[in-house]
Amino acid sequence: MSGTATAPAGWDAEHAVDTAQAAALVHAQFPALAGAPVRELASGWDNTVFLVGEQWVFRFPRRAVALAGTEREMALLPKLAPRLPLAVPVPELTGRPAGGYPWPFWGARHLPGRELMTCGLPERRRVAAAAALGEFLRALHDPRLVGRVGAALPHDPFRRGDPSVRAPLARKLLDRLAGRGLWKPAAPTAEAMAALLGKGAQAGASRAEPVVCHGDLHPRHLLVDPDGRACGVIDWGDVCLADPAVDLSVAYSAFNGTARAALLAAYGPSTERALKGEGELRARTLAVFLCAALADYASSIGHAEMLREALRGLHRAVA
Known part of the structure; x- marks a missing residue:
């Protein structure tokens, strides 16, 4: 989901993650990425996505309604990816709630395009x-x-x-x-x-x-x-x-x-x-x-x- 403008009330995030908080969460939980540059890549209805070190994409739920989908992505995509002829994100890094952010999040290799x-x-x-x-x-x-x-x-x-x-x-x-x-x-x-x-x-x-x-x-x-x-x-x-x-x-x-x-x-x-x-x-x-x-x-x-x-x-x- 691209576009970084502020969403209207109908799409308001329950927990909006900015670049600084995303960097703090990723750097603290994944030592190999400590100090890697972080920038917002996309924002949508249910998730905000950040590019870390130009190689990893981290996906943070914005609303509680997205949590079930986050869990399905983490469980299903690693099994589904090898069976499909186009690339799909494969969650490899799982983050835990911390620093005031209440939900799990995940990271996958960045897909070009x-x-x-x-x-x-x-x-x-x-x-x-x-x-x-x-x-x-x-x-x-x-x-x-x-x-x-x-x-x-x-x-x-x-x-x-x-x-x-x-x-x-x-x-x-x-x-x-x-x-x-x-x-x-x-x-x-x-x-x-x-x-x-x-x-x-x-x-x-x-x-x-x-x-x-x-x-x-x-x-x-x-x-x-x-x-x-x-x-x-x-x-x-x-x-x-x-x-x-x-x-x-x-x-x-x-x-x-x-x-x-x-x-x-x-x-x-x-x-x-x-x-x-x-x-x-x-x-x-x-x-x-x-x-x-x-x-x-x-x-x-x-x-x-x-x-x-x-x-x-x-x-x-x-x-």
């Missing part, structure tokens, strides 16, 4: 990243992973695969953006959005066999290299068992046209099964919700790049 959300990659150059992400999701959604590494994961705890939950929330966020003058789509887009959210609000429960899902996959969490190639997937605090459409929402929030087709083709034979019936509706509805939430957050902290990409994602989701 920039968030797709803020790198300004043109639509025409997203095909390679999309195809690599499709292959990644094909591996992540392998049903065999459920028994091998994911049996203890919760089942879609935030109901992101349920459009009847996400569509009304998305509509409220869009109304808020419209009230700020940020969401002003042309009539065809507005009509398509209304139709999508109307259908989403009436959708039934998923009948898909659950798979291991990232759970919060959008353009902030895909890393790309300077050539636009996908090189990592970050922020696994919402990893869970869910309908595969939960992760396939990224096909609609981050890609369009040829790039989207490349992602779905790389996902392979499971694509038709995952998106049949109401699967595509689930993916598109979640894409709208996530992009609307990101746009709301970005506008509140004054992050212009994130806001532009989130608004483009809203258009992609109904294209």
